[in-house]
Amino acid sequence: MTVVNFEALQQYRRDLHLIPELALEEHQTHAYLLEKIKSWQNDTMRIRTVPELPTAILVRFQGTDPKRTIGYRTDIDALPIAEQTGLPFESTHPGMMHACGHDVHMSLALGLVHYFSQNQPKDNLVVFFQPAEEAKSGGKLAYDLGLFTDEWRPDEFYGIHDQPDLPAGTLSTLDGTLFAGTAELKVAVHGQGGHAAYPHLVKDPIVAASELIMQFQTVVSRSVDPIKGGVVSIGVINGGQANNVIPDDVYFEGTVRSMTRVGLDLMMKRIRQIAAGVALANDITIDVSLESGSYLPVENNSALAQQVITFMQSRDDIDFEVAQPAMTGEDFGYLLQQIPGVMLWLGVNDTHSLHSPKLNIDESALLPGFEALKSLIEWRMAH
Ligand SMILES: CC(=O)N[C@@H](CCC[C@H](N)C(=O)O)C(=O)O
Numbered sequence: 001m002t003v004v005n006f007e008a009l010q011q012y013r014r015d016l017h018l019i020p021e022l023a024l025e026e027h028q029t030h031a032y033l034l035e036k037i038k039s040w041q042n043d044t045m046r047i048r049t050v051p052e053l054p055t056a057i058l059v060r061f062q063g064t065d066p067k068r069t070i071g072y073r074t075d076i077d078a079l080p081i082a083e084q085t086g087l088p089f090e091s092t093h094p095g096m097m098h099a100c101g102h103d104v105h106m107s108l109a110l111g112l113v114h115y116f117s118q119n120q121p122k123d124n125l126v127v128f129f130q131p132a133e134e135a136k137s138g139g140k141l142a143y144d145l146g147l148f149t150d151e152w153r154p155d156e157f158y159g160i161h162d163q164p165d166l167p168a169g170t171l172s173t174l175d176g177t178l179f180a181g182t183a184e185l186k187v188a189v190h191g192q193g194g195h196a197a198y199p200h201l202v203k204d205p206i207v208a209a210s211e212l213i214m215q216f217q218t219v220v221s222r223s224v225d226p227i228k229g230g231v232v233s234i235g236v237i238n239g240g241q242a243n244n245v246i247p248d249d250v251y252f253e254g255t256v257r258s259m260t261r262v263g264l265d266l267m268m269k270r271i272r273q274i275a276a277g278v279a280l281a282n283d284i285t286i287d288v289s290l291e292s293g294s295y296l297p298v299e300n301n302s303a304l305a306q307q308v309i310t311f312m313q314s315r316d317d318i319d320f321e322v323a324q325p326a327m328t329g330e331d332f333g334y335l336l337q338q339i340p341g342v343m344l345w346l347g348v349n350d351t352h353s354l355h356s357p358k359l360n361i362d363e364s365a366l367l368p369g370f371e372a373l374k375s376l377i378e379w380r381m382a383h
Contacts (some may be wrong), residue, residue: 013107020078023132040117069124071154074109075133101162137294139331157341166347169368182329183292209250231257296333301340
């Protein structure tokens with residue numbers, strides 16, 4: 001029985017787009033999702049929330065003839081970005097926006113929960129609404145809290161991410177590593193400020209931070225095998241308040257990325273070495289924090305990815321393209337290190353990139369995205 005249509009998916013997506021919330025603070029989102037899920041509850045379903053990760057929700061469907069448990073994961077958090085789309089359902093939360101399409105991901109996951117509440121699956125199915133993908137590693141937190149133990153442990157895990165570069169509704173993945181592993185970089189440059197007219201009497205953190213940021217750009221160009229590649233990007237820089245005052249401190253943040261854990265380790269080592277060298281050269285203190293280990297490379301399980309690709313390519317009603325690896329990060333990578341599975345892109349056709357304040361996804365992706373995921377899950381359960 002088909003109970004999910006475009007209008008329903010669009011309504012979920014727009015409702016959720018109005019109320020974006022940051023990592024681990026997704027309380028309104030959680031309440032919205034829970035209310036919908038509870039409205040479909042029946043004897044085949046169990047709904048689980050946990051006090052240690054209060055915005056997470058797990059839904060488990062008992063299979064009719066289970067030989068395994070399939071997992072499906074959506075992220076639920078938003079970004080600290082002030083929306084500039086001008087849409088009638090623009091964010092009502094100042095400075096926050098679903099600029100990475102998690103509203104789309106949640107809409108599809110709600111569609112799946114609604115559908116399987118009316119069509120009991122053959123295998124068991126666990127749908128995981130995960131907080132904190134953009135920051136704070138909700139996937140790892142959930143795993144480390146033991147959310148996926150006993151009957152809640154999927155044997156295989158699937159998830160999607162929207163992709164503005166692909167036509168709306170096109171699915172895409174590859175047999176291999178889809179997304180990079182990332183490390184979050186935080187740097188504090190501590191100098192000794194003073195009057196800008198007397199630079200010889202200060203320890204200038206602005207000059208040191210500038211040198212450091214430019215030197216970091218040599219990590220990829222001089223230390224990483226060009227065939228393998230990597231990314232060092234700075235997204236935050238703060239320091240100073242007046243044009244004629246040299247401040248005491250400068251603070252900046254960025255992200256370091258590689259398709260392999262070995263590559264990421266190398267880049268992190270070079271960043272620490274460069275920071276130590278620039279600190280010495282400027283007679284200044286530089287504190288570097290590099291956190292990795294949660295946003296691991298998103299490595300699709302080879303056997304499962306081949307099956308997904310074969311299935312998608314065999315279906316006339318699914319538009320599918322084999323993907324190229326991307327430097328995007330995802331903490332689904334952490335879950336895929338624990339549980340085999342596959343992440344896919346879903347095309348949402350926009351000229352604006354992910355993380356743009358003008359991202360305006362093409363909602364015609366919603367129904368084909370839902371249908372493809374539902375068909376994939378049902379096909380997998382039949383094999
Ligand atoms: C799909 C996407 O855009 N994911 C984020 C994941 C954030 C990773 C982490 N917070 C970091 O900044 O390294 C991304 O930025 O790729």
